[in-house]
Amino acid sequence: MADGYRQIVTDGLWHNNQGLVALLGLCPLLAVSNTLVNGLGLGLATTAVLALSNVSVSLIRNWVRPEIRLPVFVLIIASFVTTVELVMNAYFHDLYKTLGIFIPLIVTNCTIIGRAEAFASRNPVPRALVDGLAMGIGFTLVLIVLGGMRELIGQGTLFDGAQLMFGDIARSWRLSLGEDYPGMLIAILPPGAFMGLGLLIAFKHLIDRRLSRPRSTEVTGAETSAA
């Protein structure tokens, strides 16, 4: 059983990462990742919705008839998104205003309904919860890295606007390449998001290939000796 959880976590964080491998939820991923803090904010909101919806879908999985499962999933997701939206509006109002339309749009994020359909509706509650958290954190990490990359290249800062999430104490976290940095607008604009995501995907493939190389040389070595 422990192995099963390990599998779920590594799938969510790496092998089936929703941003880099499944390429689901690209609209918020590309649109909101213009700064690190925005990415983190949307990532955490998505993770919360994903975990909650996975648990609920898993709880009711034996009582929902297959014919009507998708509308039911959508209703569940929509209610959680509404909850998260109201909570953010109340406690992180400035971040809520920055993220704008993309918070209600979490409801259309294919990752969430995808996990509900592909995983939560077929697994018990604890496993569904772990899957929701792992997938959500994997997605958040991509958002953070992409957001950080775009912010750094685009405006030469990191953690800009951290006070929106962590309160005034975070104002001093802001790193800057200096006031002289001319900024490179394209990284902040949509083309930068596409190029950045493309580079991240290529980088993931590179790492995967590096990791699998020792094993494949062993295999070919064994084959040659067998021949």
Place this chain on the structure above:
Amino acid sequence: MNALDVNSSSPHLSGPHSVTRVMGLVLVALLPGTLAMQWYFGWGVIINITLAVSSAVLAEAAVLALRGRPVSHTLIDLSAVVTGWLLALALPPLLPWWQTVLGSTFAIVVAKQLYGGIGFNPFNPAMAGYVLLLVSFPVTMTRWLPPDVISGAAPTLTESLHMIFSGMPPDGQTWDAISRATPLDLMRTELAQNRMISEIRASPLWGDYGGRGWEWVGNWFLLGGLFIIWRRVISWRIPVAMLGSLLLVAGLFWAIDPETHPFPAFHLFSGGAILGAFFIATDPVSAATTPRGQLVYGALVGVFVFVIRSWGGYPDAVAFSVLLMNMAAPTIDYYTQPRIFGQRGRDDA
């Protein structure tokens, strides 16, 4: 052609046009226009070309080495030189050096090599690099010099070198004093303030057709363009269709209201229209390839140039139009396939 190719499949006769030869002819054809630009805008043009070409060639060599491709064999095809050169011609003469290098490297690495190198790039690399710079650094990318006939004298070689490498104007001067709006820029901002063409044309920036100096640069590029059509490096279709449609659309609007729409020749001899029509829109890789397709492609580039110049967010539009039509080129080719000999056409069926 090396010996290996003899055993390859047909066709066995090699045409007179190797890539190296084609690119060489293009470079020769670019010379008159380049010299004209140097004459009007000073040494910055030559420095930009040097920077852009050398970084393009270095980037190409580096990526080819990383990809494990033969480096020297591919470098001598001169395509990286042409890309860097075309990009440099589109850049303002006093652009800070690192922006030129960045644009040129982006053009080669991202727009060309990441898609598979020469022959595989869906977009014109030089224009992709130009748009990257224009979108990222709008301030420096719109800081053009006035032609020397207006400013009195273009910056000298040392002044240009100083400004390009330090990114600062010479002591005691400001960028505003040195730079001047391009004719297209001026036309755009003045029209936005509801001024009439006849008033706008009173500015000393204007020559007979387009901007002073600019129109002669255009003429010399036109000469080079005619040269490569004559040597059959490019076909006449794309340039004629593009300039024709630009003239037609501009003429139409001018006829309707000559006080708010500049007369058609202005569109032809300002900005990058001539250079774009003969040297950029005709890129054999990213443009449409069927004869009818080339006419459609060129005509639509011309229409987009007018549309973006008149109502878009940027003063010049050749780069954006070419990139937009690059995206449409495969579709255009699909619908304009010539009938294969011996087969019924769509109409006969």
